[in-house]
Amino acid sequence: MTLLLQDLRVPLDVEGASPADLASHRLGVRLEDVRVVRKSLDARAGREPVFIYTLEIETSPELEDALLQGKRRRQLRQPKPAPPAAVPPDDRAPLPGRPVIVGSGPAGLFAAWGLVRAGFRPLLLERGPDVTARGVRWHAFLKGGAFDPECNLLFGEGGAGTFSDGKLTTRIKDPRVGVVLDVLAEHGAPESVRWLAKPHVGSNALPAIIRRLRRGLQAAGAEVRFDTRVDDLIVRDDRVLGVRCGDETIDTGALVLGVGHSARDTLGMLLEHGVQAEAKPFQLGLRIEHPQALVERWQYGRSCGHPALPAAEYSLSSRDRSGARMDVHSFCMCPGGEILPSTEKPGFLCVNGASPAARDGAFANSGLVVTLEPSSFGADPRAGMALQEHHEAAAFRLGGGDFGAPGQRVTDFLARRVSQTLGPTSYPLPVRPALLDEVLPDGAAEALRAALTEVERRMPGYAGAEAMLVGPESRSSAPLRIARDEHTLESPSHPGLYPVGEGAGHAGGIMSAAVDGLRVAEALALRFAPGAVAAE
Incomplete structure (x- = not known):
């Protein structure tokens, strides 16, 4: 019992x-x-x-x-019994052609995992390289090498989370969360991810886990192609029948699209085809950095330094009940971590945070963001991406045009002046003094100033001399949502297309994207039996 x-x-x-x-x-x-x-x-x-x-x-x-x-x-x-798994009906029609998955981030990988478990042999297409080659080229760029638009913090095997933080926390209540954690543990994640309230893998450990998971998928019958970008859809009478990759045409009975929130070229191509989508709220702001030792003192007080304690982290929000300014909240806080350039093409810059498994770095960083509503940037599904690019282009220019980042001491940001000198930061490329108001939308800078002043009262030093800002933090979520049927998860405007994960606007973070991938795989398996291609 x-x-x-x-x-x-x-x-x-x-x-x-x-x-x-x-x-x-x-x-x-x-x-x-x-x-x-x-x-x-x-x-x-x-x-x-x-x-x-x-x-x-x-x-x-x-x-x-x-x-x-x-x-x-x-x-x-007594524990609650697990919900019964849905049983596919016996009279399912075979899927006409193998499923094709676009994108090898968490949504794509777990869609592939779910389909393989259901007897399908999906084809997974990834525009970037495999995770080993990706790591070599990415770290060469951070040391001064050439920037590669198809191999960076956003594109390549594993998606945008591979070299960022590896946080496995989520607010969703879904039994599939446990499935995702079990799969990750079976492929090399620490056993503790199954039961920690805030599980974390680390930017240095996640690549090996992804590599093992992909090899397991291949052993089970999935095919994976790297350096294969989808350039167009094959559409007939609004039904998606395949994709075009360069000169090659690939047919499919189901196109699972899990491209991530930064594949703006792919998302724009979908909109050109008239795929139904809508603008949605998204977050934009800056990334703040402090000495990790300061965060330890805030969080642990007299217990700071106790060997049983993990690296300290925080989560905060600053709300204005009057509605006179935008609310501010922290995002993706990275204890013992670093700030990294997070962009997919020259001429644009945004930043993100990462932590290694040990979280033992000298700095802690976190996004400080506001939420922008479509009413502030436009109802067109392209409007949010255009706004992101506007501020990212400004950041690239202010950072020196070489993927350096614009930075400002918090004390100078509050005083609305360019910093004469900058404090130490974990950003691996140059950080150059700038007015960070220039990389923020209207109202965001004043909201951040009010929030920093408020938080300083609760956490002395948060807005002090050791605090640094770089920015913008503009890729925390997708600014559009691709429509899909509530039950089949298929595009209502373009049958045969199954939008999934963060880029489609249906998830936010590694765990919810992976769960969404499982949901799409289950929806397909309930409607279709593996076809002739899957049985070969």
Whole structure:
């Protein structure tokens, strides 16, 4: 029999005890078969940090009854059964041609994983190189090499998250989250990703996991082609029948489009075909950086430096209840990390954050962003991308035209003056003094100033002499959403097209994009049986 022991609060000095010892001590009976289901850290201000566990306990029926009637019964419950998996009907028509997946980010990879599990042999097309070649070329660029529009922080095997942070946190409540975490753990992610409240892989560890996952897909019958950009759709009577890659035409019965939020050329091509889409809200702002030691003091207080504590991180928001300014919130906070150039073509610059697995760098950085509504930039699905490019072009110019970044001390940003000197930063290319108002939309700079002033009162030093800003942070989410049917997940305007993941506006982050890929695979498997191509 199985029980869950919840809200088990473990002081720092007890951290490291075995799950069996923790459960036995709490319940007053010796238990042996115990495993961690969830672990989080409560480090709220004014309290000593404690870890909070949920443990799964295997017991006899007699002991379960005794525990459920004992003094700790309020902390115990029986686990909920897993929801039943949908069973495909026997009368499914075969899919006319193998499924083709565009993009090897989390949405594309997990769509491929779900389709392979259902008996299909999908073809996965990736415009950039495999993750090994990508890593070599990307790091050569950071050391002064040539920029490659098809191989960068955004394009290549694994998608935009491969060399960024590897955060596996998500706010969605979907049983497929557990599936994604299990698959990642089976392919080399730490076992702890299955149960940590804020799982993290790290920018240095994620590439090897992606490589193993791709090789597993290939062994199961999927075909993967790198350096293969989709240039156009093959459309007849508004039905998508295939894609054109250079001089090659590839037919398909289902085109799963998981290109990511930065494939603006591909998204523009879809709109030229009249694929139904709409503008959606997106985030834009700056990236702020502090010494990691300062973040440790904010978060952990007197416990700062305790060996049981992980690298400190924060999440914050600054809201104006009057509505006079835009709300500000942090995004993708990277403890012990670095700031990186995140763009796909020369002439434009935006930045993002990353952390290695150990999170042991000297700096911590986070996005500070506002949310822009379509009412502020236009209802045309292209309008948000145009606004992003406008500010990214300004950043490229202010940064010196060589992928250097415009920067400003926070104290100077608050005073509306160009910094005479800049503090140290983790950005691997030059950072040059600039007025960062010039890379922000109307109202955003004043909202950020108000938020920085407010947060400084809560976290002294947040807007102090050691704080640096670079920008813009403009790729946190897609500015458009490609329409799809609620049940089939197929484009209502172009049957045969299945928009998926972050670039299609249906996800935000690694986990939700991967879950969306699984959803599309399940939807296809419920409608179609593997066709003749899949059975070869």
